[in-house]
Amino acid sequence: MAWALITLVLLAAVAAAGRKGLHRIPADRVGIVTRNTLLGRKPGDDPRVSHLGSRGVQAGVLRADTVTWLMPFVHRVETVPVVTVPNGTVGVVVAKAGRSRDVGTQVADHVECDDFQDGVRFLRAGGVIGRQLQPLTGGTYSINTRLFEVLTVNSPEEDLAREELTAASLRDVVIGVGETGVVITHLGAKPVPGGIGEPVDGHADFQRPWEFLARGGRMGVQQDTLAAGGRYAINPWFAEVVKVPTRVLVLQWSADPKPESNLDASLGQVVLEVQGHRVWLDMKQTVEIPPQVTPRLVQRYGADGEDGRESVQRFVEKNLAATVTGYFRRISAHYRIQQFITEYDAVCNELASEVRQALAPVGVKALDTTLEEFRCDDDEINVIRRKIAHQQELAKLEHEKLDELEAALANEEVRTHIDLQRVRVDEARKKLELIKLTTMVELLGAQNVALERMLGQWVKANVPQFVGGGDSGMAQALLQAMPFSQAKDMLLAMAGGAQRDLPGARERLGITADRDDRGRDGGPDDGHGGHDGPDDGRGARDG
Numbered sequence: 440m441a442w443a444l445i446t447l448v449l450l451a452a453v454a455a456a457g458r459k460g461l462h463r464i465p466a467d468r469v470g471i472v473t474r475n476t477l478l479g480r481k482p483g484d485d486p487r488v489s490h491l492g493s494r495g496v497q498a499g500v501l502r503a504d505t506v507t508w509l510m511p512f513v514h515r516v517e518t519v520p521v522v523t524v525p526n527g528t529v530g531v532v533v534a535k536a537g538r539s540r541d542v543g544t545q546v547a548d549h550v551e552c553d554d555f556q557d558g559v560r561f562l563r564a565g566g567v568i569g570r571q572l573q574p575l576t577g578g579t580y581s582i583n584t585r586l587f588e589v590l591t592v593n594s595p596e597e598d599l600a601r602e603e604l605t606a607a608s609l610r611d612v613v614i615g616v617g618e619t620g621v622v623i624t625h626l627g628a629k630p631v632p633g634g635i636g637e638p639v640d641g642h643a644d645f646q647r648p649w650e651f652l653a654r655g656g657r658m659g660v661q662q663d664t665l666a667a668g669g670r671y672a673i674n675p676w677f678a679e680v681v682k683v684p685t686r687v688l689v690l691q692w693s694a695d696p697k698p699e700s701n702l703d704a705s706l707g708q709v710v711l712e713v714q715g716h717r718v719w720l721d722m723k724q725t726v727e728i729p730p731q732v733t734p735r736l737v738q739r740y741g742a743d744g745e746d747g748r749e750s751v752q753r754f755v756e757k758n759l760a761a762t763v764t765g766y767f768r769r770i771s772a773h774y775r776i777q778q779f780i781t782e783y784d785a786v787c788n789e790l791a792s793e794v795r796q797a798l799a800p801v802g803v804k805a806l807d808t809t810l811e812e813f814r815c816d817d818d819e820i821n822v823i824r825r826k827i828a829h830q831q832e833l834a835k836l837e838h839e840k841l842d843e844l845e846a847a848l849a850n851e852e853v854r855t856h857i858d859l860q861r862v863r864v865d866e867a868r869k870k871l872e873l874i875k876l877t878t879m880v881e882l883l884g885a886q887n888v889a890l891e892r893m894l895g896q897w898v899k900a901n902v903p904q905f906v907g908g909g910d911s912g913m914a915q916a917l918l919q920a921m922p923f924s925q926a927k928d929m930l931l932a933m934a935g936g937a938q939r940d941l942p943g944a945r946e947r948l949g950i951t952a953d954r955d956d957r958g959r960d961g962g963p964d965d966g967h968g969g970h971d972g973p974d975d976g977r978g979a980r981d982g
Contacts, residue, residue: 460511462501468518469581470501475513487536488586490562498536498558502581522589526577527611529672533588533602537566546570546626546676549649558586570602572648574674608675612665617686619730620665621737621747624678627652630659635734638663648677660738664730683733683747687806690755692722692763702748705756709763711771713779716820720813724759724794725806732802739801754801762797766790776815780824783810826874837867 464470476494484491490498501507503521524530532555540547547567552560554575575589582589590599592606599605614620622645630636636659642651644665665671665680673680684702691697694708709720728736728751740753770786779786791808798805815821841860 460508460514461506462509462516463506464501464503464518466504467521467579469503469521469583470507470516470518471583471585472497472499472501472509473515473517475515485536485562488558488562488583490559496585498562498583498586500556500558500581500583502556503579519584522575522580522582522584522591524575524577524580524589524591525593527670528577528592528609529611529674530575530589530591531602531604531609531674531676532571532573532575533590534561534566534568534571534586535588536586537562537568540567540569544569546572549573554580554582555587555589556581558583561586570676572652572674572677574646574672576672604675608679612671612673612680614665614667614669614671614680614682616667617684618667618682618747619685619733620669620671621681621683621733621742622661622663622665622673622678623681623737624648624651624656624658624661626677627656627658630657635659635738636661636663644669644671645678646672648674651677660734662734664733666730681737681742681747681750683728683736683750685728685730685733687725687727688751690724690726690759692724694719694721700748702751702755704752706760709767711767713771713774714776716776717816718779718813719815721811722763723807723809723811724763725808726759726798727804727806729802729804735802754803758797758801759794762794763790766793776820780820783813783824786810833867833870837864 462470473496474489474492474494481489481491481493484493485498486495488496488498501516509516522530534547537547544567547569549572550561550564550566552558552564552566554573555561555571580589588598590602590604590609592609596606599609612620624636624645626648627636636657638661639651639654639656641654642648642656645651645661645663667685671680688702690703690706692703692706692709697704709722711718711720733747736754737747737750740750740757742750766789770789774782774786787808787810790810791805794808795805813824815824837860841857841864845857
């Protein structure tokens with residue numbers, strides 16, 4: 440009877456002990472084991488976290504949603520929440536135990552340990568204490584928080600600041616459409632002075648930094664970039680990413696106020712002096728930055744944080760704006776106001792060529808340069824310019840119609856329309872030349888003196904002796920007798936002489952005698968003023 444009672448008591452004790460040693464870990468928790476034993480620490484075991492079964496906190500954990508039996512009274516189990524890294528962000532890990540870090544090492548060498556869920560493997564493989572290379576992507580992890588500290592966007596700000604992090608730095612790097620991600624690594628071999636890091640294989644868009652380092656990757660700006668439309672989990676201790684816009688950019692020189700964040704915020708309206716006249720004009724420049732150019736752009740112009748727009752702003756200010764300013768400063772010293780308003784398209788084409796040449800060494804593409812309508816301090820010149828611009832637009836439309844007809848060439852009827860359209864295009868061009876030439880005749884002032892000078896030129900040119908109508912008739916006669924370019928050059932040469940002789944002409948054109956004498960198409964003063972006699976060698980004698 441007594442033995443039966445003793446047996447029942449023993450069985451009850453064993454059952455109670457069995458139940459006490461059984462540990463069920465919920466799905467959202469992880470079990471951290473502490474070993475209570477009289478045995479001391481085994482040689483080679485870490486004094487902070489044991490991986491050899493010594494007394495104290497154990498490196499191995501009881502994973503979420505598992506059932507495990509451990510010897511009661513020998514082991515104590517504490518459950519803590521699983522580590523959660525929110526989707527769209529990364530978690531970075533700091534090891535609290537392991538080998539000591541070498542002097543000067545910022546981040547420990549990588550150890551494969553199942554996303555830090557296998558603490559025993561981490562310690563046995565020689566894992567180093569401190570910051571770790573591998574980032575954790577969005578998800579949940581059964582991590583021993585006594586061995587590893589995981590920092591996420593939800594960590595306290597003071598903890599992030601201690602490790603030189605911010606919540607923003609722990610978000611996935613998202614490269615939008617029309618952008619390229621330029622990577623700047625903080626770890627790696629010493630960079631070549633002035634060089635860019637050469638491509639390295641195996642790092643999965645810099646998301647496996649240990650592979651980058653193992654293959655000799657260098658610190659600094661990398662030639663490999665992150666493609667548009669991608670999402671990347673980058674360890675901020677390893678690298679930062681600068682997002683540079685690579686879509687087509689339209690930069691404007693105008694008087695309109697712009698936000699400081701605009702790429703063209705520093706570009707104001709173009710202002711220049713042309714033969715004593717102040718001219719204001721707006722300009723548009725379309726550019727495109729190829730993805731392969733962005734690393735050199737960031738290296739040359741720098742970037743603060745992830746916004747590569749600052750690199751582009753500095754490029755616009757120091758390169759593009761300087762080119763445009765230098766061009767207009769140069770031409771304003773050589774152009775007459777007559778040339779400027781009649782050769783506005785040529786000015787635009789020349790500027791576009793200079794912009795392309797200036798951007799070519801950087802690799803930026805200059806797609807289109809547009810000079811919009813200008814405003815002069817002389818209302819009469821503004822009216823004339825608008826007349827020329829209107830006729831240029833009409834001529835352009837007629838030419839576009841001709842292109843459409845030629846593209847649709849299919850039968851004799853269409854060919855007839857094409858021939859008629861060619862006539863209209865020719866008429867539109869001649870009318871435009873007539874307007875330009877008439878403008879130059881009008882700007883000569885005093886028609887009677889100008890007529891005498893032109894008649895003298897016509898005698899030399901062997902043209903008909905009768906000219907009817909006003910200035911328009913004179914312009915038509917000139918166009919019939921000689922090409923527009925020759926007639927224009929003749930009138931520019933005459934403009935210098937007419938402006939010296941005619942009272943009020945200088946005031947009307949807004950120039951001084953000194954500036955007129957230095958004009959690009961005028962010659963030096965012959966010293967005789969306006970008396971009859973030989974001119975400078977290019978015009979006819981007076982009378």
